[in-house]
Amino acid sequence: MSKMHTPAMEKIEKKNAKRKKPLNPTPAYESWKRFRRNPTATIGLIVVAALILVAIFAPLIAPYDFQTQDYAAMMQKPSAQHLFGTDQFGRDIFSRCIYGARYSLIIALFCTIAAFFSGGLLGIIAGYFGGKVDTVIMRIMDIFQAIPMIMMAMCIVAVLGNGIPQLVAAIMFASMPTMARNNRAAILRVRGNDYIESSEAIGCNQFQLILKHMIPNAVGVMIIYFVGFLAVSIMMMSSMSYIGVGLAAPTPEWGLILNDGKSYLTSAPYMMLFPALMIMITCFAFNLMGDGLRDAFDPKLK
Amino acid sequence: MLKYIIKRILLLIPILLGVSAIIFALKTVTPGDPARQILGNDATQEQIDAKREELGLNDPVVVQYVRYIGGVVRGDFGDSYRTGEPVLKEILPRLKTSGVITLGAVAIGAFLGIILGILSALKKYTWVDSLVLVISMFFQSVPEFVVGLVLIMVLAVNLHLLPTNGIENPLGYIMPMLCIGLPSIASYTRITRSSMLEVLGEDYIRTARAKGQTEHNITYHHALRNAMIPVAQSIGTSLGNSIGGGMVVETVFGVPGVGKYIVDSITQRNYPSILGGALIIAIVLVVINLLVDIAFVLIDPRLKTTIISGGASRKKSKPAAA
Numbered sequence: 001m002s003k004m005h006t007p008a009m010e011k012i013e014k015k016n017a018k019r020k021k022p023l024n025p026t027p028a029y030e031s032w033k034r035f036r037r038n039p040t041a042t043i044g045l046i047v048v049a050a051l052i053l054v055a056i057f058a059p060l061i062a063p064y065d066f067q068t069q070d071y072a073a074m075m076q077k078p079s080a081q082h083l084f085g086t087d088q089f090g091r092d093i094f095s096r097c098i099y100g101a102r103y104s105l106i107i108a109l110f111c112t113i114a115a116f117f118s119g120g121l122l123g124i125i126a127g128y129f130g131g132k133v134d135t136v137i138m139r140i141m142d143i144f145q146a147i148p149m150i151m152m153a154m155c156i157v158a159v160l161g162n163g164i165p166q167l168v169a170a171i172m173f174a175s176m177p178t179m180a181r182n183n184r185a186a187i188l189r190v191r192g193n194d195y196i197e198s199s200e201a202i203g204c205n206q207f208q209l210i211l212k213h214m215i216p217n218a219v220g221v222m223i224i225y226f227v228g229f230l231a232v233s234i235m236m237m238s239s240m241s242y243i244g245v246g247l248a249a250p251t252p253e254w255g256l257i258l259n260d261g262k263s264y265l266t267s268a269p270y271m272m273l274f275p276a277l278m279i280m281i282t283c284f285a286f287n288l289m290g291d292g293l294r295d296a297f298d299p300k301l302k
Numbered sequence: 303m304l305k306y307i308i309k310r311i312l313l314l315i316p317i318l319l320g321v322s323a324i325i326f327a328l329k330t331v332t333p334g335d336p337a338r339q340i341l342g343n344d345a346t347q348e349q350i351d352a353k354r355e356e357l358g359l360n361d362p363v364v365v366q367y368v369r370y371i372g373g374v375v376r377g378d379f380g381d382s383y384r385t386g387e388p389v390l391k392e393i394l395p396r397l398k399t400s401g402v403i404t405l406g407a408v409a410i411g412a413f414l415g416i417i418l419g420i421l422s423a424l425k426k427y428t429w430v431d432s433l434v435l436v437i438s439m440f441f442q443s444v445p446e447f448v449v450g451l452v453l454i455m456v457l458a459v460n461l462h463l464l465p466t467n468g469i470e471n472p473l474g475y476i477m478p479m480l481c482i483g484l485p486s487i488a489s490y491t492r493i494t495r496s497s498m499l500e501v502l503g504e505d506y507i508r509t510a511r512a513k514g515q516t517e518h519n520i521t522y523h524h525a526l527r528n529a530m531i532p533v534a535q536s537i538g539t540s541l542g543n544s545i546g547g548g549m550v551v552e553t554v555f556g557v558p559g560v561g562k563y564i565v566d567s568i569t570q571r572n573y574p575s576i577l578g579g580a581l582i583i584a585i586v587l588v589v590i591n592l593l594v595d596i597a598f599v600l601i602d603p604r605l606k607t608t609i610i611s612g613g614a615s616r617k618k619s620k621p622a623a624a
Contacts, residue, residue: 040436143320146584148547151564155325155576158568159332235445242447243553245568258451265451266459276448283443291439 041292119179127187220297389578410483415490538594
């Protein structure tokens with residue numbers, strides 16, 4: 001077919017060329033647009049990006065080493081030398097908080113990935129295959145769910161000992177039922193759609209079906225859970241470290257820094273103020289971002 | 303209905319067997335000899351051997367497990383390694399303390415959450431809605447122990463209004479309740495808001511408007527009552543969940559509840575107490591969930607189909623906020 005060049009057509013083409021967005025926006029682009037339009041979500045994203053930068057460049061930002069003890073400068077109030085003050089061992093709290101971003105974010109990321117690869121995968125399998133597989137997996141998850149999440153995590157740490165891999169394992173096991181349930185629901189929502197049935201009818205194999213049709217359609221919801229769980233795992237890990245059933249002492253994890261300052265709550269409240277703020281800001285940012293993602297990927301939910 | 307209740311009670315058995323198996327498995331893989339822990343480091347080898355024999359630690363794990371389950375059926379959850387008292391006897395008074403705190407916390411969280419939820423549903427897509435969202439999200443982002451620390455700083459240390467620690471004074475209950483209650487606002491707000499929005503779009507609301515009912519009556523008589531069903535259900539489930547979830551807060555405030563008992567047992571590696579505590583909490587949780595479901599079928603017969611056909615898998619997991 002030859003191209004027609006009426007003036008009207010040219011006008012439209014010109015107009016289209018001027019438009020920044022593609023004419024047929026992909027679903028991902030549409031989501032991104034919705035996300036950007038949401039001010040709180042954008043703030044969340046910016047804060048998270050800033051925290052990631054802080055975590056990456058921690059050695060450059062932090063003025064002191066996070067575990068060097070300086071007995072000449074113990075329990076100092078916040079000042080120009082020590083922005084957040086120093087603790088009872090003379091360690092610079094600012095540096096510890098900065099390195100804390102590194103530890104907390106990485107551990108949270110590992111926890112979340114581990115949780116997705118255990119509970120999440122179980123949920124996807126249960127949701128996809130249904131029937132007996134579903135019943136068996138979900139009944140087992142019911143058993144796990146009868147133990148409160150944080151209690152389960154603490155029991156596992158009690159058995160395995162304090163440390164980063166142990167903590168990741170504990171949070172992974174503890175979150176398994178929730179993760180499985182969420183991911184199962186995400187897959188089930190996709191599974192019920194007509195296009196899945198029609199792909200089955202035209203002879204798609206299971207591999208194609210899962211990879212090409214189900215995952216891309218469920219991935220939005222899964223990303224929401226992923227971001228939400230980052231906040232949950234930071235809160236769990238700091239709570240556990242705070243009451244002494246989490247990470248081991250010199251690690252500059254925010255909960256542990258709070259635990260160090262515990263005895264000085266009345267005399268030196270600044271020791272607890274800043275790490276507490278870091279936890280709050282981080283989780284708040286993740287939650288804002290997660291909520292924005294929820295609206296962006298699934299406007300119907302709002 | 304009776305058949306359903308019996309079925310649900312029978313479903314408890316595999317869950318409790320599973321829970322005890324999980325914790326029993328954790329106990330057996332733990333390094334360290336419980337006999338040595340009870341007797342201390344100066345005990346002779348003979349004493350330890352005798353104690354191991356007495357505790358039945360030399361038997362195969364399966365035998366130990368079956369013996370334990372046998373005891374549980376008769377109401378014997380084992381004896382604490384530390385005090386030698388039966389675990390059940392130690393836990394029951396603590397369960398009452400935790401129960402009081404849980405009730406208070408859920409009341410605070412639900413009250414504030416419902417109010418905020420109604421507010422944001424009525425003013426949807428305005429700045430009020432966004433503000434409520436941000437407030438509830440903020441509380442969701444603060445770990446319970448941080449709320450606790452802030453409350454201690456402000457209410458106890460600076461204003462001297464409340465005691466920092468313990469519950470000898472009934473005022474001591476207030477801060478733990480706030481600590482568990484405030485972070486839970488977010489989920490109630492969200493459920494109330496979406497449920498309200500859904501109900502406000504129903505036909506009978508339009509009918510009410512058409513017959514000239516006042517907006518006030520529509521909101522509080524027609525919409526709110528129907529919108530409260532999912533909210534009440536989530537209150538029911540969180541009652542069960544937060545009884546064992548108060549471990550951190552109870553530790554922060556030194557409240558002698560089940561949570562603190564288990565944390566203490568974990569740090570002391572007092573396994574019969576951990577096992578017994580976890581099992582009792584699991585029983586309480588599952589029983590509360592069962593009672594909530596039954597109560598709802600009685601209150602609202604329409605739910606019969608969803609609850610009964612959904613069975614145990616219907617239980618909603620607690621979103622976010624750990």
